[in-house]
Amino acid sequence: EPEVTQTPSHQVTQMGQEVILRCVPISNHLYFYWYRQILGQKVEFLVSFYNNEISEKSEIFDDQFSVERPDGSNFTLKIRSTKLEDSAMYFCASSSYEKLFFGSGTQLSVL
Amino acid sequence: TQLLEQSPQFLSIQEGENLTVYCNSSSVFSSLQWYRQEPGEGPVLLVTVVTGGEVKKLKRLTFQFGDARKDSSLHITAAQPGDTGLYLCAGVGFGNTPLVFGKGTRLSVIA
Numbered sequence: 001e002p003e004v005t006q007t008p009s010h011q012v013t014q015m016g017q018e019v020i021l022r023c024v025p026i027s028n029h030l031y032f033y034w035y036r037q038i039l040g041q042k043v044e045f046l047v048s049f050y051n052n053e054i055s056e057k058s059e060i061f062d063d064q065f066s067v068e069r070p071d072g073s074n075f076t077l078k079i080r081s082t083k084l085e086d087s088a089m090y091f092c093a094s095s096s097y098e099k100l101f102f103g104s105g106t107q108l109s110v111l
Numbered sequence: 112t113q114l115l116e117q118s119p120q121f122l123s124i125q126e127g128e129n130l131t132v133y134c135n136s137s138s139v140f141s142s143l144q145w146y147r148q149e150p151g152e153g154p155v156l157l158v159t160v161v162t163g164g165e166v167k168k169l170k171r172l173t174f175q176f177g178d179a180r181k182d183s184s185l186h187i188t189a190a191q192p193g194d195t196g197l198y199l200c201a202g203v204g205f206g207n208t209p210l211v212f213g214k215g216t217r218l219s220v221i222a
Binding site: 004033035041042043044045048056058091093099100101102103104105107 | 144151152153154155156159199201208209210211212213214215
């Protein structure tokens with residue numbers, strides 16, 4: 001069964017460093033998303049991406065965040081200057097219509 | 112802002128018991144989705160309910176969408192240890208609004 005793959009599974013970084021989280025969505029899907037889940041909190045929407053541009057973004061998705069689909073298969077989330085409060089599990093998801101398929105996530109720890 | 116409240120937050124039951132978890136909102140959704148999330152994994156879609164009053168069954172799991180499309184319930188019959196996990200409801204808004212998650216019900220089924 002096709003699946004969304006995310007790398008790395010764990011990322012530890014120093015505060016202020018840049019991180020790039022990578023995702024390979026399901027190949028025939030058109031919509032791509034990033035969500036995050038802080039430990040013990042709910043899954044929160046960050047951004048959605050369609051037709052090579054951002055279609056929606058939340059208040060969380062400030063200027064420190066950016067997304068790219070550099071080569072038609074990968075979908076990346078970049079955090080320019082990480083803060084302690086960016087520590088969370090970051091999930092990529094893709095969909096063709098309303099059914100979302102989530103990756104296994106990247107656990108980001110900012111020290 | 113659309114909010115989904117899930118209850119109970121935690122539930123620990125014996126194998127063979129029945130249980131119901133709830134997902135409530137003051138907002139109307141075009142549909143509601145239920146996900147199950149295992150530790151260290153992304154949410155996996157179980158079901159989507161679309162029509163007010165709709166009931167869907169998935170083996171021992173019964174999902175109901177409220178008549179007003181503001182709430183939903185998940186009933187598990189004869190729970191098994193394999194049902195242990197975090198159950199999340201997520202609301203699909205109208206138009207291109209992103210999926211909104213509840214905080215989840217963490218279910219533990221003890222053998």
